[in-house]
Amino acid sequence: MEYQPPPFFNRGPAPLVRLAFFVSVAILLMVLDARFRYAESVRQVVALAAYPLQRIAMAPFDLFHGVANYFSSTAALQEENAALKAKQLRAAPEMLRLAALQEENNQLRRLLEAQERLPGKSVFAEILYAGRDPFSRKVVIDKGSQNGLQAGQPVIDDVGVIGQVTRVYLLMSEVTLLSDKDQAIPLQVLRNGLRAVAYGGAEGGMLDLRFMAANADIRNGDTLVTSGIDGTYPPGLPVATVARIERDAAYAFARIYLTPTAGTDRYRQVLVLANEARSPPPAEAEQPLKKPSRIKRSRKRE
Amino acid sequence: MDLQQQPQRILLPAKGSFIVLTIALALLFNLLPWRNTVGVPDLTAAVLAFWCIHQPRKVGIGVAWTLGLLLDVGNNALIGQHALGYSVLAFLALAVHRRIHWFPLWQQALHLLLLLLATQALTLVIRMVAGASFPGWTYFAGSFICAALWPALSFMLLLPQRQAEMKDENRPI
Numbered sequence: 001m002e003y004q005p006p007p008f009f010n011r012g013p014a015p016l017v018r019l020a021f022f023v024s025v026a027i028l029l030m031v032l033d034a035r036f037r038y039a040e041s042v043r044q045v046v047a048l049a050a051y052p053l054q055r056i057a058m059a060p061f062d063l064f065h066g067v068a069n070y071f072s073s074t075a076a077l078q079e080e081n082a083a084l085k086a087k088q089l090r091a092a093p094e095m096l097r098l099a100a101l102q103e104e105n106n107q108l109r110r111l112l113e114a115q116e117r118l119p120g121k122s123v124f125a126e127i128l129y130a131g132r133d134p135f136s137r138k139v140v141i142d143k144g145s146q147n148g149l150q151a152g153q154p155v156i157d158d159v160g161v162i163g164q165v166t167r168v169y170l171l172m173s174e175v176t177l178l179s180d181k182d183q184a185i186p187l188q189v190l191r192n193g194l195r196a197v198a199y200g201g202a203e204g205g206m207l208d209l210r211f212m213a214a215n216a217d218i219r220n221g222d223t224l225v226t227s228g229i230d231g232t233y234p235p236g237l238p239v240a241t242v243a244r245i246e247r248d249a250a251y252a253f254a255r256i257y258l259t260p261t262a263g264t265d266r267y268r269q270v271l272v273l274a275n276e277a278r279s280p281p282p283a284e285a286e287q288p289l290k291k292p293s294r295i296k297r298s299r300k301r302e
Numbered sequence: 303m304d305l306q307q308q309p310q311r312i313l314l315p316a317k318g319s320f321i322v323l324t325i326a327l328a329l330l331f332n333l334l335p336w337r338n339t340v341g342v343p344d345l346t347a348a349v350l351a352f353w354c355i356h357q358p359r360k361v362g363i364g365v366a367w368t369l370g371l372l373l374d375v376g377n378n379a380l381i382g383q384h385a386l387g388y389s390v391l392a393f394l395a396l397a398v399h400r401r402i403h404w405f406p407l408w409q410q411a412l413h414l415l416l417l418l419l420a421t422q423a424l425t426l427v428i429r430m431v432a433g434a435s436f437p438g439w440t441y442f443a444g445s446f447i448c449a450a451l452w453p454a455l456s457f458m459l460l461l462p463q464r465q466a467e468m469k470d471e472n473r474p475i
């Protein structure tokens with residue numbers, strides 16, 4: 001006779017089998033996520049499930065901020081108001097000039113038949129939290145695809161560029177900071193217009209200006225702004241200042257470290273800039289059709 | 303051996319609702335905005351290991367995997383990273399769950415420390431294969447703090463199961 005164990009001893013597949021199953025699924029997901037970015041739909045679904053938990057986890061901090069705001073004295077508010085008014089007054093002439101300059105610039109561009117940069121809509125957002133992932137530098141902001149955000153949009157605060165939107169959920173988005181290892185940004189030295197690309201991942205949240213010749217004209221304290229040649233970041237936004245330069249004759253390139261201008265630890269408010277809307281280039285597309293006629297005309301003239 | 307002469311308590315069966323509640327609270331703790339603070343204990347891992355050791359029929363590798371996936375997304379990590387780590391943690395906890403009860407709490411904490419360090423090391427290897435840079439040795443500090451919390455944690459999580467003797471004076475246990 002065969003002895004079957006009673007059903008309450010039945011514990012299903014052996015732990016090793018279960019482990020093998022779950023580990024293989026996890027590895028599959030990781031490969032899909034890291035190499036092919038196919039796991040985004042999984043991420044979206046799980047993000048929706050995790051959203052209530054995240055909001056509850058945020059609740060004490062929101063409450064704290066709310067209470068702190070409520071009890072901040074009117075004197076402090078008045079002081080801040082006065083300071084802001086003074087700041088605005090100081091900035092006013094430049095703002096007025098900026099509008100005039102922008103108009104002039106647009107006109108000149110039109111004259112040059114250059115691509116006109118259309119001002120896009122920028123979105124105001126707040127940093128919710130920074131993910132607890134020691135391997136990357138990312139923050140989560142409180143606006144998502146419902147507010148029209150798209151992956152790739154640059155994010156700034158009031159002093160400089162913070163990073164770039166890399167993932168968009170329904171109600172939140174993930175912003176990769178410039179100091180992340182996989183983040184790169186094309187820059188220009190403000191003093192002499194020298195172009196370079198800065199990479200994140202240097203120690204202490206600094207940026208690394210790579211592939212600059214050892215005799216490149218860069219000095220300590222130089223300000224670097226976005227060059228805009230990537231079409232993602234608008235040109236002229238302050239990004240970083242040169243903190244340290246190591247010129248070693250043994251290497252072809254200088255090691256240049258930058259301190260980011262913007263700090264995500266200081267403020268919660270950020271601005272998500274719209275990707276530059278560009279009108280499609282009409283002239284180049286039509287050129288091949290026009291060329292023969294031109295040639296014919298010129299021949300007739302001859 | 304004096305280990306075996308310690309009086310063994312007969313515990314009440316664990317309530318499923320209590321298990322869910324503690325795991326949810328631990329998840330909330332992990333999802334708090336920590337901002338790369340050094341040495342924050344991974345409380346979800348500790349609670350998970352606790353239930354895998356004490357209730358291996360109710361909490362196992364499947365639960366661990368699901369929790370890991372939630373944390374992957376919540377922390378914007380690589381998808382499957384925590385899931386893999388927690389699955390292995392649950393497996394190791396299931397492997398030691400019969401033996402670990404014979405040790406006093408501080409030795410249990412040493413067991414847990416090894417499990418947590420193994421989990422973290424696995425995660426580290428995965429992320430470095432995926433292209434991340436080494437985050438520094440302080441990365442492992444959370445495990446030590448977590449192991450130090452183990453006696454308090456296991457005392458608190460066993461409290462509901464120890465309530466019987468308070469209710470009935472006449473009962474021998």
